[in-house]
Amino acid sequence: MLERVEALEAGQKTILAKLDEIGKGIADGRLDNEKRFGAIEGRLTGIEAKLDARATKADLTPIETKLTKVQDAVDTRAATSDLNLLKGKVDALPTTTQLVLFAVAIFAAAGITRFFGH
Structure with missing residues (x-):
C-alpha cells in the first residue's frame, strides 16, 4: 500500500x-x-x-463640388426629359376649335339624318 x-x-x-x-x-x-x-x-x-x-477635407472639397454639379446635371436632364414627354402628350391633345367643330359636325350629321330619315 x-x-x-x-x-x-x-x-x-x-x-x-x-x-x-x-x-x-x-x-x-x-x-x-x-x-x-x-x-x-x-x-x-x-x-x-x-x-x-x-x-484632408480641403482635398475632398473639389471632389464634393464636382459631384454636386454632376448630380444637378442629372436632375436637370431628368426634369427636361420629363417635360419634353409631357409637352409631346399635350401637343397631341385636340384644340378647343377642333372639339367645337367635332361637336358641330355631330349635330349636323344628326340633323341631316333626321331630315332625310323617317
Missing part, C-alpha cells in the same frame, strides 16, 4: 510540474501576443496618420 501511495504522490508531482509548465507557457504566450498586438497597433496608428494626412 505504501508503494501505491508513493506512486500516486510521484504521479501527482509529475502532474503538478506539467501544469506549472503549461501555466508558464500560457504566460509566455500572453507576453508574446501583447508584444505582437502592440506592434500591430503601432502600425495601424501610422496608417491612420498617413490616411489623415492624405485625405
Whole structure:
C-alpha cells in the first residue's frame, strides 16, 4: 500500500510540474501576443496618420463640388426629359376649335339624318 501511495504522490508531482509548465507557457504566450498586438497597433496608428494626412477635407472639397454639379446635371436632364414627354402628350391633345367643330359636325350629321330619315 505504501508503494501505491508513493506512486500516486510521484504521479501527482509529475502532474503538478506539467501544469506549472503549461501555466508558464500560457504566460509566455500572453507576453508574446501583447508584444505582437502592440506592434500591430503601432502600425495601424501610422496608417491612420498617413490616411489623415492624405485625405484632408480641403482635398475632398473639389471632389464634393464636382459631384454636386454632376448630380444637378442629372436632375436637370431628368426634369427636361420629363417635360419634353409631357409637352409631346399635350401637343397631341385636340384644340378647343377642333372639339367645337367635332361637336358641330355631330349635330349636323344628326340633323341631316333626321331630315332625310323617317
